[in-house]
Amino acid sequence: MTPNDFIQLLQDAAIKRVVRFPVFVAGDEVTVSDFLALASPSLIVSNALPGATPWRQVKRLLGQETHSLALDIRQGFDVEKLCAIAGCVKGGELVYFLVGEEVSERRFYQRFNTFYHHADAAYFSQHGGMNLPQSISSSQHVPEYSSSFTSSGMTQDQQRAVDAIKQVLKGHRRRPALIVADRGRGKSSAMGIAAGQILSSDVKTVLVTSPSIANAETLFQHALVDSDCERTNKYRATYSNGSQLKFVAPDVLLQDKPTCDLLLVDEAAAIPVPMLNQMLTSYSRIAFSTTEHGYEGTGRAFSLRFRSLLNDKAKGWKEVSLHQPVRWAQDDPLERWLFDAFLFDAEPLYPDNIDEISVRIVDRDALLKDESTLRQLFSILVTAHYQTSPNDLLQLLDDESLSVFGAFAHGMLVGALLAQKEGGFDGALASDVVAGKRRLRGHLLAQSLASHTGTVDALTSVLIRVSRIAVLPLFQRNGIGTLLLNSAETYAARDGVGVMGTSFGVTPSLWQFWSSQGYIPARLGIQRDAASGTHSLQMVKALSSAPTWFDDIQALYSSNFYAQLSEQFSQLDPYLSALLLSAMAEPASLSEAQNRQVALFASGALGYDLVTGSLSQWLVSWLARQTKTITREDKGCQLMVARVLHRQSWDVIANEFGYQGRKDTELAMRQWIAKHH
Structure with missing residues (x-):
C-alpha cells in the first residue's frame, strides 16, 4: 500500500462514518514533509516546522470547528492543549500526530508510545510500515451514520x-x-x-x-x-x-x-x-x-x-x-483513543473492606508496567480533587522530585499521597530569589516562604511539600490520610529532611485536619482563588529540631495576620478566622485595667466605641486559650470576630447574624462576653 492509498483509505472511512481517526506519523524530516504534502491538513501545529502555528497560540483556536490537523509532538507537548485542539476537529477528518521513532527514557512517553498501536489508531512509519485501525483492517461491521440533528441545527x-x-x-x-x-x-x-x-x-x-x-x-x-x-x-x-x-x-x-x-x-x-x-x-x-x-x-x-x-x-x-456528539458520530475512534491514553474515563474500584491497610512508596517504574494500578491511582486523584488535569499524569510518571505513597487494602490502592522535594539551592541563588532578581520553576512552598518573608534558609535547606492527599470517598474519615502522612514524615526524617509543609485552599475541615497533625500556619495568601473562593494557606511542621528560620516565619505570620484581619481578610469566614487565631501563641496578658473595661462593656456600663482596643486584645487572647475546637455553632464567637477583628459595619453584621440593628447586635455581644469573660 502506498502512503497515498493509506491516507485515502483513512479519509474515506472517516467521511463515511463521520468520525475522526488518530494517525501517527514517524520518520525523518523528508518523510514527514512528503507525508504532510499528501495529507494536506488544514492546520499544522508545531514549534519547529516553518509556517506552522506554534503551540502557544492553540488557545485562540478553541471554540472553532476545524478540518484535519497535524500536531507536531516530537519536542513534547501540553496534554491539555492537545486534547482541547483535538476537540475542535469535526467528524470526517483525521488528526495526524508527528512523532519520533526513538525510545524515550521518560516514563510518560514510554507509555504514550504504546498508544501509537492502539486499536483505534493508524500508524505510518518510515521504517516500520503501515498499520490501520482495527475497524478498518478487520471485517468488523460499523453501522452507517445517521444524523441526530433537529431542524433547528441542534442535536x-x-x-x-x-x-x-x-x-x-x-x-x-x-x-x-x-x-x-x-x-x-x-x-x-x-x-x-x-x-x-x-x-x-x-x-x-x-x-x-x-x-x-x-x-x-x-x-x-x-x-x-x-x-x-x-x-x-x-x-x-x-x-x-x-x-x-x-x-x-x-x-x-x-x-x-x-x-x-x-x-x-x-x-x-x-x-x-x-x-x-x-x-x-x-x-x-x-x-x-x-x-x-x-x-x-x-x-x-x-x-x-x-x-x-x-x-x-x-x-x-x-x-x-x-450523549450525542455535536461534531462527530457516536463511538468516535479519536475520542476513544484520547480516553484511554489520558485516562479521562478512569473510575475507581473499591475493595470489599479496609480492615487491613498497608502504606508503601509506589515504584513508578513498576507503575509504568501496571496499567490497572495507574488507572486506579489517577482515578483516586481525580475523584478527590476538583483541579486534576491530564498534565498531572505526566508529572505523576516523570517528575523525579515527586514521591508517591500508596495506601493499599488487600492489594488494591485506596489512597495516595504525593510528596514534592523542594529547596536545596545554594546561598547566592536563594538570595537572588529573595531579592526578586530570580524566579525558580516549581518549588512552590520553599520559594513562597523565602520570597515573602526574606528567609533565605527556606530555599537553601531541603523541605518536602505534600501536594496531594487523596482517599476514595467511601473510605474517607477512616484515618487513611493520617497513615499516609505519618509514613511520608517517617521517610522524610530518615532522609535527613527537617521540615514538611503543604499549601492548599483553606477551609475549616482542611485546617482542622492539618492542624491536628501538628502543622502550623506560615503564610495566608491575600488573593482568593477565583474558582474555589478560598485563600491559599501554607503550613509547616518541623520533623526534628526546628531550623532557625522556623520561629521567625511563624512570628511574621502571626503579627501580619492580626493586622490584616480588619483589611485584607475582612471578608474571611469569621469561623475560619476564629480557628486560625485559636492556633496562635497567646499574646501578652491583658492589664487589669483592660480586663475591667471588657467587664464594664459586658455589663452595659461602657459603650462599644470606648473599649474597642481592649475588646480586640481580650478576644485574641481568649481564642488563643481555647483547648477545645471552636464549633460552627458558636455564633457569638463569630459575631465577635466579624465586628471586633474584621471591623465589618453594624448594618452588615446585623443582617448577617439576624439582628434588628446595632443596639440588638451590641446586646448579643455583651451577653456572649459576660458568659466567657
Missing part, C-alpha cells in the same frame, strides 16, 4: 437541554437543571442558545459563572448568534430590548450576590461543591452544566456528590444527559 439532546433551562426560569422556584455530558456534546452551546432565546424574548438578566471567562466563551458565542445585541466587552452582552448577559467569577458572585433572573453555572465540576451549595442557597433559579469526563471535569464522582447535594437542597431538580 435532540441539546434541544432537551435548552427546554430544561427555559423551564427553570418559568417553572417553580428552586428546581434547578443539571446538564451532564462528556466533552463535545454541546452542553455549553445549549446553555448559550437557551440564554439567547430567553434574553431576546423578554427583558431579563442572566448571569454566567465558570472557573474562568475562557470556559464561558462558547456559551457567549451561541447566546449572540441569532440575537440583536452588542458584546460590550468579554464579560457582558447587551440586547436591544435591554436584557443583559454578564459573566461573574464564582468568588465574586458569592461575595457580591448580584441579582439576576437566571444563573447559569458552566463547568460546575471545576467549582468546589461548598461553593455550589452557597449558590443554591443564594439563587432560586439556576442551571448547572458539568463535564462527566474530560480535562475540565472530575469524573462521575463529582456528579454523585453534587446529585446528593441537589437532593437535599432542591427536591424538584431535573437532570438532562447529553
Whole structure:
C-alpha cells in the first residue's frame, strides 16, 4: 500500500462514518514533509516546522470547528492543549500526530508510545510500515451514520437541554437543571442558545459563572448568534430590548450576590461543591452544566456528590444527559483513543473492606508496567480533587522530585499521597530569589516562604511539600490520610529532611485536619482563588529540631495576620478566622485595667466605641486559650470576630447574624462576653 492509498483509505472511512481517526506519523524530516504534502491538513501545529502555528497560540483556536490537523509532538507537548485542539476537529477528518521513532527514557512517553498501536489508531512509519485501525483492517461491521440533528441545527439532546433551562426560569422556584455530558456534546452551546432565546424574548438578566471567562466563551458565542445585541466587552452582552448577559467569577458572585433572573453555572465540576451549595442557597433559579469526563471535569464522582447535594437542597431538580456528539458520530475512534491514553474515563474500584491497610512508596517504574494500578491511582486523584488535569499524569510518571505513597487494602490502592522535594539551592541563588532578581520553576512552598518573608534558609535547606492527599470517598474519615502522612514524615526524617509543609485552599475541615497533625500556619495568601473562593494557606511542621528560620516565619505570620484581619481578610469566614487565631501563641496578658473595661462593656456600663482596643486584645487572647475546637455553632464567637477583628459595619453584621440593628447586635455581644469573660 502506498502512503497515498493509506491516507485515502483513512479519509474515506472517516467521511463515511463521520468520525475522526488518530494517525501517527514517524520518520525523518523528508518523510514527514512528503507525508504532510499528501495529507494536506488544514492546520499544522508545531514549534519547529516553518509556517506552522506554534503551540502557544492553540488557545485562540478553541471554540472553532476545524478540518484535519497535524500536531507536531516530537519536542513534547501540553496534554491539555492537545486534547482541547483535538476537540475542535469535526467528524470526517483525521488528526495526524508527528512523532519520533526513538525510545524515550521518560516514563510518560514510554507509555504514550504504546498508544501509537492502539486499536483505534493508524500508524505510518518510515521504517516500520503501515498499520490501520482495527475497524478498518478487520471485517468488523460499523453501522452507517445517521444524523441526530433537529431542524433547528441542534442535536435532540441539546434541544432537551435548552427546554430544561427555559423551564427553570418559568417553572417553580428552586428546581434547578443539571446538564451532564462528556466533552463535545454541546452542553455549553445549549446553555448559550437557551440564554439567547430567553434574553431576546423578554427583558431579563442572566448571569454566567465558570472557573474562568475562557470556559464561558462558547456559551457567549451561541447566546449572540441569532440575537440583536452588542458584546460590550468579554464579560457582558447587551440586547436591544435591554436584557443583559454578564459573566461573574464564582468568588465574586458569592461575595457580591448580584441579582439576576437566571444563573447559569458552566463547568460546575471545576467549582468546589461548598461553593455550589452557597449558590443554591443564594439563587432560586439556576442551571448547572458539568463535564462527566474530560480535562475540565472530575469524573462521575463529582456528579454523585453534587446529585446528593441537589437532593437535599432542591427536591424538584431535573437532570438532562447529553450523549450525542455535536461534531462527530457516536463511538468516535479519536475520542476513544484520547480516553484511554489520558485516562479521562478512569473510575475507581473499591475493595470489599479496609480492615487491613498497608502504606508503601509506589515504584513508578513498576507503575509504568501496571496499567490497572495507574488507572486506579489517577482515578483516586481525580475523584478527590476538583483541579486534576491530564498534565498531572505526566508529572505523576516523570517528575523525579515527586514521591508517591500508596495506601493499599488487600492489594488494591485506596489512597495516595504525593510528596514534592523542594529547596536545596545554594546561598547566592536563594538570595537572588529573595531579592526578586530570580524566579525558580516549581518549588512552590520553599520559594513562597523565602520570597515573602526574606528567609533565605527556606530555599537553601531541603523541605518536602505534600501536594496531594487523596482517599476514595467511601473510605474517607477512616484515618487513611493520617497513615499516609505519618509514613511520608517517617521517610522524610530518615532522609535527613527537617521540615514538611503543604499549601492548599483553606477551609475549616482542611485546617482542622492539618492542624491536628501538628502543622502550623506560615503564610495566608491575600488573593482568593477565583474558582474555589478560598485563600491559599501554607503550613509547616518541623520533623526534628526546628531550623532557625522556623520561629521567625511563624512570628511574621502571626503579627501580619492580626493586622490584616480588619483589611485584607475582612471578608474571611469569621469561623475560619476564629480557628486560625485559636492556633496562635497567646499574646501578652491583658492589664487589669483592660480586663475591667471588657467587664464594664459586658455589663452595659461602657459603650462599644470606648473599649474597642481592649475588646480586640481580650478576644485574641481568649481564642488563643481555647483547648477545645471552636464549633460552627458558636455564633457569638463569630459575631465577635466579624465586628471586633474584621471591623465589618453594624448594618452588615446585623443582617448577617439576624439582628434588628446595632443596639440588638451590641446586646448579643455583651451577653456572649459576660458568659466567657
